[in-house]
Amino acid sequence: MKNQRLIIEGGNALSGEIKVQGAKNSSLPIIAASLMCKGETVLKNCPCLTDTYASCRILTHLGCECRFDGNTLTVKADGLDKNEIPDELMREMRSSIIYMGALLGRCGRCSLSFPGGCELGPRPIDMHLNAMKKMGAKVNDEYGTIECVSEHGLKGRKITLKYPSVGTTENIILAAAKAKGETTIINAAREPEIVDLAAFINKCGGKIKGAGNSTVVIEGVSELYGCTHYIMPDRIAAATYISAVAATNGEINIHGIDASLCDSFMCVFEQMGCNIYVYDGCIYVNAKKPLKSVGKIITLPHPGFPTDAQAIIMSALCKAKGVSIFEETIFESRYRHVDSLVKMGADIKVIGKAAIINGVKKLYGAKVAATDLRGGAAMVVAGLGAEGITEIKDIEHIDRGYENIEKVITSLGGKITRT
Numbered sequence: 001m002k003n004q005r006l007i008i009e010g011g012n013a014l015s016g017e018i019k020v021q022g023a024k025n026s027s028l029p030i031i032a033a034s035l036m037c038k039g040e041t042v043l044k045n046c047p048c049l050t051d052t053y054a055s056c057r058i059l060t061h062l063g064c065e066c067r068f069d070g071n072t073l074t075v076k077a078d079g080l081d082k083n084e085i086p087d088e089l090m091r092e093m094r095s096s097i098i099y100m101g102a103l104l105g106r107c108g109r110c111s112l113s114f115p116g117g118c119e120l121g122p123r124p125i126d127m128h129l130n131a132m133k134k135m136g137a138k139v140n141d142e143y144g145t146i147e148c149v150s151e152h153g154l155k156g157r158k159i160t161l162k163y164p165s166v167g168t169t170e171n172i173i174l175a176a177a178k179a180k181g182e183t184t185i186i187n188a189a190r191e192p193e194i195v196d197l198a199a200f201i202n203k204c205g206g207k208i209k210g211a212g213n214s215t216v217v218i219e220g221v222s223e224l225y226g227c228t229h230y231i232m233p234d235r236i237a238a239a240t241y242i243s244a245v246a247a248t249n250g251e252i253n254i255h256g257i258d259a260s261l262c263d264s265f266m267c268v269f270e271q272m273g274c275n276i277y278v279y280d281g282c283i284y285v286n287a288k289k290p291l292k293s294v295g296k297i298i299t300l301p302h303p304g305f306p307t308d309a310q311a312i313i314m315s316a317l318c319k320a321k322g323v324s325i326f327e328e329t330i331f332e333s334r335y336r337h338v339d340s341l342v343k344m345g346a347d348i349k350v351i352g353k354a355a356i357i358n359g360v361k362k363l364y365g366a367k368v369a370a371t372d373l374r375g376g377a378a379m380v381v382a383g384l385g386a387e388g389i390t391e392i393k394d395i396e397h398i399d400r401g402y403e404n405i406e407k408v409i410t411s412l413g414g415k416i417t418r419t
Contacts, residue, residue: 006398006406008383008390009415010365013288014250016412020238020257021403022047022071022231025308026193028095029170030200030231031055032102034075035064036178037204041226046073047234047403050396054092058085058099075226077106084111087144091115093400097125097167100148101174104137109149127168131159135175135183156181156220164189164301169216170197176218177206185216191302192261196232203227233257237402238283239265239309240377243316244409246274246287247385252412254283264302265309268294272320293322293359299330311337311378318346319385320359327354337375340368344382344390365390370397380405384414 022045032055034041046052048071056066056073063081067074083103090096096115103110114125129139129146135154140147156179161168169189176183188194190212198211204227207219238254239262245252246269259266259278266283270276271294275286294317299307307330317324318341328334335350342348343366347358365388370376376398383390392398395418398405406416 004395005419006380006392006395007417007419008365008380008392010363010383010386010388010390012384012413012415013248014245014252014384014409014412014414017253017255018241018408018411019255020233020241023193023196023234024049024051024401025191025236026196027052027231028055028093029098029174029193029197030229031059031073031075032098033174033177033197033201034226035059035062035077035080035102036106036174037077037224037226039076039078039226041075041077042228043073043075043231044071044228045231045233046071047231049401049403050399051093051095051401054089054096057092058089058096061085061089080106083107083109085113087113095167097128098171098174100128100132100146101171104132104148104150104154105175105178108151108153112146113144114146127161127163127165128171131168131172132175134159135179154179156183156218158184158186160186161188163187164214166191166194169194173197173201173208173216173218176220177201177208177224178222179220181220183218183220185218186214188214188216189301190214192232192235200227200229203229233261235261236306236308236312236374238262240312240381240402241408241412242269242285243312243381244384244414245285245412246272246291246316247319247381248414249288249290250412251286251288252284256281257283259283264305265313268297268305268313271295272316291316291320291359293317293320293324293357296325296327298327301330307331307334308374310334311374312381314355314357315341315378315381316385317357318348318360318363318382322359324357324359325354326357329353336371337378340366340371340379341382343368344386346382362387364388367391367393370394373397373401377402377405380409380416384409384416
């Protein structure tokens with residue numbers, strides 16, 4: 001897979017209809033939660049991604065049974081017989097850290113290494129570790145290994161987060177689902193994917209209230225039982241395909257998505273001059289008019305503009321008339337895609353946390369690399385809107401979060417092949 005590339009012939013307006021994939025950022029913590037359940041868990045609309053397969057390898061290593069059929073993942077966790085995850089499995093994806101909460105909740109102990117994933121600057125896990133300690137776990141994180149033990153079971157606590165971290169909120173919910181007593185998370189992350197995780201656990205017999213708000217209350221239960229759950233649609237994938245349509249001055253009809261999930265970024269497309277209509281679980285976007293700049297966009301925790309959409313929408317704005325500015329407040333190294341956009345003819349200057357985009361009339365195809373998951377998607381968007389041929393290498397990053405991206409683009413009339 002590391003030798004695969006995407007070859008894009010730009011300059012073709014995208015047009016058509018798609019059904020958006022299931023959400024990566026929802027499916028991964030729910031897959032982790034399934035190891036806490038007795039019986040069979042059936043996850044429908046589960047996206048076929050390399051991160052999903054990595055999650056299945058972790059579960060299989062732990063003694064669970066996993067079966068993937070189309071977009072349905074079936075997990076049986078009754079045979080779980082290990083509580084350690086080796087380094088090579090942990091380093092396949094960033095979200096592997098959430099197995100700490102799930103294994104502590106199920107086994108009372110776990111042994112993990114530090115997680116991998118995209119290089120987006122420092123992403124310390126001290127908030128995760130401190131939360132587990134507060135709930136009664138003894139934590140040793142020396143020599144690159146995280147050892148957690150809770151001999152008498154985790155206990156519910158009031159935990160105030162210094163920052164509304166998505167991963168930490170998920171880890172606490174997983175750990176607290178079977179803890180003794182009540183756990184209250186103050187300043188919890190509010191992302192829709194956390195709401196989906198809580199809905200799954202509640203279907204399994206859990207007692208979680210307030211997910212999607214800044215205060216979440218989890219009452220621990222003695223057992224969780226597998227259920228059938230439909231993974232929510234992927235709002236960042238939707239943003240990606242809308243950006244591709246905007247970059248090519250096309251139109252798209254996206255089925256199977258609640259438009260309210262996209263409120264945090266849809267207003268930006270409207271400012272760009274796109275006409276947007278919402279009806280019956282569909283979003284129609286017409287981007288045939290020349291794009292306009294949008295002023296300043298600041299990435300913020302939900303319900304603010306999502307950092308995951310920053311690189312993707314920046315690619316569309318490269319050809320928007322006027323000046324647009326991004327201020328990245330979530331990750332330190334989330335402008336790694338800028339050099340490739342400049343190579344393609346974009347006029348972008350990075351000053352500290354700000355990226356200033358002065359729209360140009362044309363982008364030109366070039367040989368570029370996917371620096372990370374969303375940076376790779378940004379290269380696809382830019383290549384589709386550029387003149388000539390764009391060749392993208394290191395596309396294993398893209399495959400972590402997009403299901404058959406070249407097939408989706410081809411279905412909309414784009415010229416893209418995988419080699």
